[in-house]
Amino acid sequence: MTSAxxxxxxxxxxxxxxxxxxxxxxxxxxxxxxxxxxxxxTIAVLAPLVxxxxxxxxxxxxxxxxxxxxxxxTDQFGRDVFSRTLYGARVSLIVGISVALVASLIGLAIGLAxxxxxxxxxxxxxxxxxxxxxxxxxxxxxxxxxxxxGLGVVIAAIVIPEVPRxxxxxxxxxxxxxxxxxxxxxxxxxxxxxKLLLRHILPNTLAPLIVQATYVCASAMLIEAGLxxxxxxxxxxxxxxxxxxxxxxxxxQIAPWSILIPGAFLAVTVLAVNMLGDGLRDRLDPRLxxxx
Numbered sequence: 001m002t003s004a005x006x007x008x009x010x011x012x013x014x015x016x017x018x019x020x021x022x023x024x025x026x027x028x029x030x031x032x033x034x035x036x037x038x039x040x041x042t043i044a045v046l047a048p049l050v051x052x053x054x055x056x057x058x059x060x061x062x063x064x065x066x067x068x069x070x071x072x073x074t075d076q077f078g079r080d081v082f083s084r085t086l087y088g089a090r091v092s093l094i095v096g097i098s099v100a101l102v103a104s105l106i107g108l109a110i111g112l113a114x115x116x117x118x119x120x121x122x123x124x125x126x127x128x129x130x131x132x133x134x135x136x137x138x139x140x141x142x143x144x145x146x147x148x149x150g151l152g153v154v155i156a157a158i159v160i161p162e163v164p165r166x167x168x169x170x171x172x173x174x175x176x177x178x179x180x181x182x183x184x185x186x187x188x189x190x191x192x193x194x195k196l197l198l199r200h201i202l203p204n205t206l207a208p209l210i211v212q213a214t215y216v217c218a219s220a221m222l223i224e225a226g227l228x229x230x231x232x233x234x235x236x237x238x239x240x241x242x243x244x245x246x247x248x249x250x251x252x253q254i255a256p257w258s259i260l261i262p263g264a265f266l267a268v269t270v271l272a273v274n275m276l277g278d279g280l281r282d283r284l285d286p287r288l289x290x291x292x
Contacts, residue, residue: 030279036272040265044089051083054239063255073257075248084239085262091151091240092221092269098155099220100213103162108209110163111170112197116178125171128164136161137223141232154233158220169212173205207284214277218270225266241266 043050058078066073072081110128114121131139140157147153177183178201186196227233228242236243241262248258 027279027283029275030283033272033275033277033279036268037276040089040269040272041093043086044093047083047086047090051086052080054079054083054087055237056080063251065255066257072261073255075244075255075258076251081244081258081261084244085241085265087239088241088244088262089265089269091234091238092224092266094151095155095158095224096217096221096269096273099158099162100217102155102159103166103216103220104209104213106159107163107166107212108170108205110167111205112174112201114167115171115174116193116197116201121171124167128167131161132164132168134161136219137226140223140227141230144227144232149232149235151234151238154224154227157227158223162216162220166209166212166216169208170205173208174201177201177204211277211281211284214273214280218273218277221266221270221273 056079058074061070061074061078062076064070064074064078070080070082072085075081075084110124114124114128136158139161140154143157143160144153183196183200186200224233224240225242225245228240229246231246233242234240236247244262245259248255252259
């Protein structure tokens with residue numbers, strides 16, 4: 001007796017896996033960016049478990065090339081570049097995520113107020129235009145020189161020049177939504193301004209706000225690295241990618257790994273965040289989604 005397996009008896013692909021595969025096929029940039037970013041976050045979180053003490057100095061092992069013992073080599077003080085690079089990821093991610101969250105919240109409030117209330121728009125947006133006229137890194141350096149250097153001060157100094165960029169994006173969305181018929185009908189019906197903002201306008205600003213937040217995160221990481229490289233960022237004793245590159249630039253010709261490896265980590269992190277932002281923009285923008 002021969003037995004045949006019917007096609008209906010074959011177990012279908014689980015719906016969750018099918019949806020995930022379809023999402024990856026439609027938006028590969030989101031998948032690649034999220035995967036790289038998740039790997040970097042995992043490395044940063046597990047740094048105390050997989051890396052040695054980043055502050056330990058061993059002059060006898062100074063400027064050793066990458067090997068089985070020192071995966072990324074050592075610097076001019078004999079410190080393990082692998083450990084310092086992993087701990088530097090924690091600083092960059094903390095700065096990037098913190099700046100993105102704080103700047104998005106402040107910029108969202110300012111953008112909603114400026115887009116809905118014309119009187120506030122004439123005042124606040126002129127202040128935002130003035131802040132945007134100053135290069136971000138110069139404004140951050142000026143703010144840091146007025147206080148003691150530290151991680152919190154660096155975050156605050158980067159947040160201020162990033163807020164106008166978020167506020168302008170939110171304001172443009174609010175201005176376009178405010179003229180829609182359903183919003184005008186709600187205003188004519190006597191809907192209170194706060195309820196109108198929270199119920200009808202705020203949900204429509206979340207998609208562009210999320211996309212803009214990813215770009216702010218990537219920009220904050222680059223600014224923090226630039227500030228640390230110039231000596232105006234986090235204190236030199238705190239390992240960050242900018243500090244590592246700055247301290248190794250003198251020995252670049254004989255120990256290029258002390259600059260190239262943290263620089264590569266910084267480039268990959270910024271690339272991952274930007275890819276995630278581009279993928280979210282293509283996914284959340286209805287016009288681009290329809291075209292794809």
